[in-house]
Amino acid sequence: MLEVKQLRGGIEGKEILKGIDLSVKPGEVHAIMGPNGSGKSTLAQILAGHPGYEVTGGSATFDGQDLLGMEADERARAGLFLAFQYPVAIRGVTNAYFLQSAVNAKRKERGLEELDTLEFADLIEARLAMLGWDDTLIHRAVNDGLSGGEKKRNEIIQLATLEPRLAILDETDSGLDIDAVQAVAEAVNKLRSAERSFVIVTHYERILKYVTPDHVHVLAGGKVVMSGDMQLALDLEARGYDWITNGVAVG
Amino acid sequence: MSGATAPQTVAAELKAAAEPYVEDFRTFSGNGAAAVPGWLRERRSAAMTRFADTGFPTSRQEEWRFTDVKPIARQTFHRAAAASAPDVAVRDYVVGGTDQWLAVFVNGHFVPTLSDLGGLPAGVKVGSLRHALDADGSIIEPHLARRAVAAHNPFAALNTAFILDGGFLYVPRGTALPRTVHYLFLAAPSGDGAPLVTHPRNLFVLEHGAQASVIESYAAVPSAAEYWTNAVTEVVVGENATLDTYRVQREGAEAYHTATTHAVQGRSSNCSLITFSFGGALSRHDIHAVLDGEGADATLDGLSMLRGKQHVDYHTTLEHAQPNCTSWEYFNGVFDERSRGIFNGRIIVRPGAQKTDAKQTNNNLLLSEHARADSQPQLEIYADDVKCTHGATLGPIDDEHLFYLQSRGLSTDEARALLTYGFGSEILHAVKAVDVRRSLDRIVHDWLTRRTPAGA
Numbered sequence: 001m002l003e004v005k006q007l008r009g010g011i012e013g014k015e016i017l018k019g020i021d022l023s024v025k026p027g028e029v030h031a032i033m034g035p036n037g038s039g040k041s042t043l044a045q046i047l048a049g050h051p052g053y054e055v056t057g058g059s060a061t062f063d064g065q066d067l068l069g070m071e072a073d074e075r076a077r078a079g080l081f082l083a084f085q086y087p088v089a090i091r092g093v094t095n096a097y098f099l100q101s102a103v104n105a106k107r108k109e110r111g112l113e114e115l116d117t118l119e120f121a122d123l124i125e126a127r128l129a130m131l132g133w134d135d136t137l138i139h140r141a142v143n144d145g146l147s148g149g150e151k152k153r154n155e156i157i158q159l160a161t162l163e164p165r166l167a168i169l170d171e172t173d174s175g176l177d178i179d180a181v182q183a184v185a186e187a188v189n190k191l192r193s194a195e196r197s198f199v200i201v202t203h204y205e206r207i208l209k210y211v212t213p214d215h216v217h218v219l220a221g222g223k224v225v226m227s228g229d230m231q232l233a234l235d236l237e238a239r240g241y242d243w244i245t246n247g248v249a250v251g
Numbered sequence: 252m253s254g255a256t257a258p259q260t261v262a263a264e265l266k267a268a269a270e271p272y273v274e275d276f277r278t279f280s281g282n283g284a285a286a287v288p289g290w291l292r293e294r295r296s297a298a299m300t301r302f303a304d305t306g307f308p309t310s311r312q313e314e315w316r317f318t319d320v321k322p323i324a325r326q327t328f329h330r331a332a333a334a335s336a337p338d339v340a341v342r343d344y345v346v347g348g349t350d351q352w353l354a355v356f357v358n359g360h361f362v363p364t365l366s367d368l369g370g371l372p373a374g375v376k377v378g379s380l381r382h383a384l385d386a387d388g389s390i391i392e393p394h395l396a397r398r399a400v401a402a403h404n405p406f407a408a409l410n411t412a413f414i415l416d417g418g419f420l421y422v423p424r425g426t427a428l429p430r431t432v433h434y435l436f437l438a439a440p441s442g443d444g445a446p447l448v449t450h451p452r453n454l455f456v457l458e459h460g461a462q463a464s465v466i467e468s469y470a471a472v473p474s475a476a477e478y479w480t481n482a483v484t485e486v487v488v489g490e491n492a493t494l495d496t497y498r499v500q501r502e503g504a505e506a507y508h509t510a511t512t513h514a515v516q517g518r519s520s521n522c523s524l525i526t527f528s529f530g531g532a533l534s535r536h537d538i539h540a541v542l543d544g545e546g547a548d549a550t551l552d553g554l555s556m557l558r559g560k561q562h563v564d565y566h567t568t569l570e571h572a573q574p575n576c577t578s579w580e581y582f583n584g585v586f587d588e589r590s591r592g593i594f595n596g597r598i599i600v601r602p603g604a605q606k607t608d609a610k611q612t613n614n615n616l617l618l619s620e621h622a623r624a625d626s627q628p629q630l631e632i633y634a635d636d637v638k639c640t641h642g643a644t645l646g647p648i649d650d651e652h653l654f655y656l657q658s659r660g661l662s663t664d665e666a667r668a669l670l671t672y673g674f675g676s677e678i679l680h681a682v683k684a685v686d687v688r689r690s691l692d693r694i695v696h697d698w699l700t701r702r703t704p705a706g707a
Contacts, residue, residue, distance in 0.1 A: 048658050052650065076660035088655045092673030092680070101669055102659040109660075141673075158659065 001026050001063060001197055002047075002166055008057035008222075009046050015056060016042040018222035024166065027194040031208055031233060032201045034219035035241040040201045041085060043219070044170040047199075048082035049075045062166065076102075077109045081164035083155040085171040090142035095154060096124065098142050099161050106162065127160045131187050149180040156187045167191070168199045173207040185210030205233040220245045261321070266306030268324035273303045275330060276412055288388055291414065294396040298411035305405045314403075317593040317625055318535050318564040323507050328448035328479045329441070330413065331358035337439040337472050341365050344435055344470045346499050346694075348686030351431040351466070352377050354418055357439055359449030361416055376421035377432050380452055383419040390421050394487050395454050400513045404537055407511040410450040410483040417452035417482075420465060424489075427462035431684055438471040438478050438503060446477045453484040457492040459517075464495045464684055470530070471503035479507040486514035486522065490544060493521040497687055501694070502530035504559070510536045518544030518573075525681055527691060528555040528563045529698060539568040542576035542604075553582040554678035556698050557590035564593040569611075571604040571637075580611040583678050585671055586622035597629040600637050607637040615645045616674050618667070668699045 002024040010016040016039045024030055034040050046053045047060065049072035060067040062080060070078065090098065103123065104114040115123065128135055133153065143151050152172050159167050169188070173181045188198060188211045200213065208216070208230065216233045218226040218241075225244055226232065236244075276299045280292065287295075307324040308315040341355055354377060355365035361379035368377055376387055384391060396411050418434030434453060441447050457463055469480055480502060488494045502508045508531040516522050528534055540549045555563045569578045584592040594613045615624035626643040648670050656666035675695045682688040 050654055052654075071663075072654060072657040073660055073662050073666070076658055082658050084655065084658075088649075088651050090652060090655070090670065090673050092676040093669060098656070098659070098669065101661060101665065102656075105660040105662065105665060162659065 004060045006058035009055040029198045029213045031213040031216045038219040039222040079165035081167045083169045089144040205237045269306040298408045302408040331447040333360040346690045374423040380419040381416035406509040413450040414452045420455040422461035424458040425460045431464045433466040438475045448479040451482040456487045459489045462493045468499040470501045477505040482510040484512045488516045488520040488522045490517040498526040500528045506531045508534040512538045514540040516547040519546040523550035525552045535564040537566045541570045547576045549578040551580040555584040558587040561590040566595045568597040570599045571607040574605045577608045584615045587618040589621045592624040600632040602633045605636040609639045611641040613643040
């Protein structure tokens, strides 16, 4: 589904990713771990198509399409979703209105009829019921005046409503208390399917106790320095990142 | 140097430009059809003297620094004769739902056949100022043109000189109006194609404990080209009374719109003046609200959405004359292509107006690198125990906001439109009347979808 090969890139002339390889198959959950500054968020932003980041080498395909040649909105409509580490506040626009526009943008592209407000209300109600969450966030302005936890929940509601084929969660668990991490993890587990893949970018192994990844990768210095399964995450919990990053420095 | 003499020439030209209006005033005041009580004749004459003294303002005057009125001064506008009903569906111009009292004015003249004023509660007056002058002169005389409305603004003086008709509202003590009142001013072309000027004069009076919701809207039939609306609205909100007003300026593309709104609020009253500017080539609106009774609360909000070479200038003054009053001012401007916005927000806290709480915000969104907005707060505080804050922002759409929406599948254009809508809807949310809000929401959506090519 996602094939990343020797991907290089960065921001403002500074190369942060120095040759990333990553292969995600349908239904798989990959965790990307690493210390601050390892390039985790840069990878997420580049895959989602942030125009401020520059790709300097390598390739990335999504379902065989050249991902790097697509605009951010084209990637989204093709089925890619990024849950932001720091979702921005859009004043004056309710989540419901925003999401209805987003759902319809996707439907338009597929030649489907756009949902009217009532049809969309049914859809969002069904998605919230699936998550087991109430609709308080839906009628509030997008991320405006929301707590950190509410913003992350809001990202998950968007994920659940837009139903992407590949969801990248950029430190969705950071800054959350354990209950909120569990709630996010539970939602991810409900959204897991044989067709939908996840890339969970995280600094901490905590969320991985609730969402068991198929693969765990450690990023350091802009490269994947180690890959493994859940055991690798547990090792990181016990030993920290130093034993790996030191190895990079030496190697 | 030629530069030294040029401004004098312009000043002389702008003063001389008053002459045709002085001349016309002689005809107007001698005209039997315009006959009015003696007190009004005196107020008109005094105002004309003032206008003749000043002429049109020049951009050398601080208050007019950003707005050049030469295009108005150089054209000869003729006073509009009473017009027959234009061949348009008035419904198309109505803001809000069908459940409202509607007073329609065509080229400044009340047209009863287009209006709907049935079933007014006892003692409530809604309709034409001109008609009301006969029957309700004793209600009007204490308020109309009594305040120094005309003293500071030549356009308000000119309007006062030509007071003839406009919207009149009187709500007696303790009465709450169950429906919104809408004063709709439609511009239609003259028979001979000469550019017309109208001087709508509105007076809204709410007695002690009264409550009302009022729309004042300006629009043009499609065939109206160059014309000039020069309006003045006086608002008197009695003790403990509540008034919500929505002013919607949707003038024609070649129109000039000059306006003054003057409100005086009594003790514990609530008044919200929410104003929208979408139309006109050149628009200038001065708003002055006086919190003249302890514990009064004023809301002054505005939204401008312009493109092309449109120009809008808001000069607002919130005058805290008594203690414990609150004022909330929130103006948003959206400027595309080569349009331009000016916001000048003055807050005056008079001596003794302790515990004043005044907040002013002006946000400007520039959708084009050629658009421009100027924001100027002016705080004059003569009391020591007050809270006054002001803030202004100016800039294009935030790239991170754009990326966030695009990452959800919206195209660049869709994302920009949604962000612009959100910016505008901050003001729409302040509109309490649901049908009015829905109507304005549609106007904003139309504005967003009818983007004209850049540079048009």
